[in-house]
Amino acid sequence: MGGKPIESDLVKVVVVSNTLVIGIDGTGSEAWLAKEVDKVRINERNTLDGTRWNSHVRNLVADSWPFAMTIYRHGPANQQTGSDSDDIFRPVRDDARNMITDAGGGTTIAIVGWSRGAMIGLGVADALRTLAAIDLPRTVAFVGLYDPVDMSAWIDDQWARVHRDVKAITIVGPTADRQTEDAFNVDYDVHDGGLNNPHFVRMARGNRITTAAGATTELKIIPYNASHGALGGTPGYNRRHRDGGDFPRNYDYALDVNNSIRADKDIRNGMRAAGLTFVPDRDVAWYEFPAQRPPETHRE
Secondary structure, three states: OOOOOOOOOOOOOOOOOOEEEEEEOOOOHHHHHOOEEOOEEOOEEEEOOEEEEOOHHHHHHHHHOOOOEEEEEOOOOOOOOOOOHHHHHHHHHHHHHHHHHHHOOOEEEEEEEEOHHHHHHHHHHHHHHOOOOOOOOEEEEEEEEEOOEEOOOOOOHHHHEEOOOOOEEEEEEEOOOOOOOOOOOOOOOOEOOOOOOOOEEEOOOOOOOEEOOOOOOEEEEEEEOOOHHHHHOOOOOOOOOOEOOOOOOOEOHHHHHHHHHHHHHHHHHHHHHOOOOOOOOOOHHHHOOOOOOOOHHHOO
């Protein structure tokens, strides 16, 4: 107007949500995701639609923002005892309570976790549904567990009993407690404990996770012939798996990748079915797993 150029108005859209997505990763995840080879991070890559990690939990939490409030925490750093599990549980629980209070209550919550982080996530679900008289109302609509593992005295046994007010839970786990001829991609046997034989119990097996008496929780457990890493987003990185040949030298990387993607889709499908419809169903190409198994220098 008046011969002067007109600048287009900029419209800023802010998504206001009273949904909270919490993700807790597995043991050693902080160091693992930061691992470098030749000064290049092997578990983090930049893509056209954002950063991608070799972590289903971290990717899912990233996919939930800005449509939901989010909390993401790495898993315990103490590989053997998990003695720092409580140092993750308490801050996540407290941060979630503060967010619920700030939102005025009525918050819808989804919690996902991998390995020991999955069991800590169950503890957070229990804490958020065990209400005091002054607590504002909230709903734990969904809990998604990627191969939950109890390998620590610091994991409360109570957490394996899902709180009666959790609406739905999906668990993806291995087809067996240990590697067998049919479950050739399964790794990490279940151990009984001891200094040189650390406690490692695959909680997706043998009804080790149950719902509380009187609960109407929808509990779904889906088994895969997959490695522990694949179920968490890192197929092919376990140096214990040997390539090719007859059992036990018949690790199938392509199958592990396929089952890793299917397991993640199971959790995402569960979240959408629970009402968190903003969670995307990613196609196979999005995961960007390498066509060939990562080289031995990348494995642990």
